[in-house]
Amino acid sequence: MIQITTVVGARPNFVKMAPILQEIHRRPNCKARLVHTGQHYSPEMSASFFDELNIPEPDVNLEVGSGTHTVQTAHVMMGLEKDFANRPDLVLVVGDVNSTVAASLVAAKMGIPVAHVEAGLRSFDRRMPEEINRLVTDTLSDYLFASEPAGVKNLLAEGVPQEKIFLVGNVMIDTLLQFRDKAAQSGVLDRLGLKKGGYCVATLHRPSNVDDIEHLARLVDVLSDVAKKLPVVFPVHPRTRERLAAAKVATDSLMLSAPLGYLEFLNLTAEARLVLTDSGGIQEETTILNVPCLTLRENTERPITIEEGTNRLVGVNPEDVRKAAMEALEMPPRIAKAPDLWDGRASARILDVIERTIR
Ligand code: UD1
DSSP states (O other): OEEEEEEEOSHHHHHHHHHHHHHHHHOTTEEEEEEEOOSSOSGGGTHHHHHHTTOOOOSEEOOOOOOOHHHHHHHHHHHHHHHGGGOOSEEEEESSSHHHHHHHHHHHHTTOOEEEETTTOOOSOTTSHHHHHHHHHHHHOSEEEESSHHHHHHHHHTTOOGGGEEEOOOHHHHHHHHHHHHHHTSOHHHHHTOOTTSOEEEEOOOHHHHSSHHHHHHHHHHHHHHTTTSOEEEEOOHHHHHHHHHHTOOOTTSEEESOOOHHHHHHHHHTOSEEEEOOSHHHHHHHHHTOOEEEOSSOOSOTHHHHTSSEEEOOSOHHHHHHHHHHHHHSOOOOOOOOTTOSSOHHHHHHHHHHHHOO
16 A cells, blocks of 8 residues: 655645545555645635535644744644654655645655655746745655646756656646536626626735735736726735735725635636736646736746746736736737646546556
């Protein structure tokens, strides 16, 4: 029996881990243990994802909560050191959040093999906490499962041996394809009084966009201008909510909401005319949904969404964002190509590799 301890903590990780857990449960030779670090703890940030995505009740919740990066990472590490004392055959982590790097550090120091799903992505911007998390996690991992060719290329360039790297596709898209039809029944458009193709969706939560309240206020002004053309739905991350309150900026023309559950948000994105975001995962989801996406960042670690998908990197200068949004609303939506291996089978490929090779 292969014992695999999986670690989740923050919102995007739940979406990525759900299909992997299903795949582990499907295999008689594998057994999963699920640790929730509690990095995201509010019901709106976490609880609904578990129900909607059929994620089993975690075996343990470390309840670390918020804190500085050091405090949060350290608390996760302390909790996991105790949990890993049962010595699983493998610790499997996804993405690039603080819980991910904490788990890989603890496992590596205890001599437990680490598998990193979504390995090799690089923004080449070390001011992003996620970039530090990616670099450290990949350095410590024994299995590096890449979602797109750029991930493989980056790892090889960093000297990772080829035999540790596996291009398997995108687990977040496994979830999207599985739940797309169910999401279409969510009723969110009726609830918010929206028409298919008749609104935009905005999300902002990166420290680089929301922590400086003057910058945030300028971006909100741009969104308000977009809202003169089409309604803008803006589900607000708790970090952003705090900063918006501090900025005292007018948001009356936007449709603000609390963070949405997975199915409602997928439904909302799928039917949007345009998405403006600084999230990583949304760049990938819009590519598969064939919805134009403007990414409000200077870089992306997911270049395939630009090369083959619907994503456009527009930077964070408010004038550039405004211009790009107005242009995007004028242009007919571009037809995207689904990247290779973004086909709903990434988790199965991951488990195939693990079953075939683990000693
Ligand atoms: C984290 C990830 C980020 C990911 C994002 C998705 C890291 C470094 N960042 O950022 O990559 O895109 O999750 O959501 O791991 N808060 C609540 N309730 C919660 C959780 C957070 O109110 O359940 C508030 C707290 O004020 C907290 C702040 O949000 O200080 C930030 O939370 P944190 O988990 O530290 O990082 P995120 O910004 O959510």
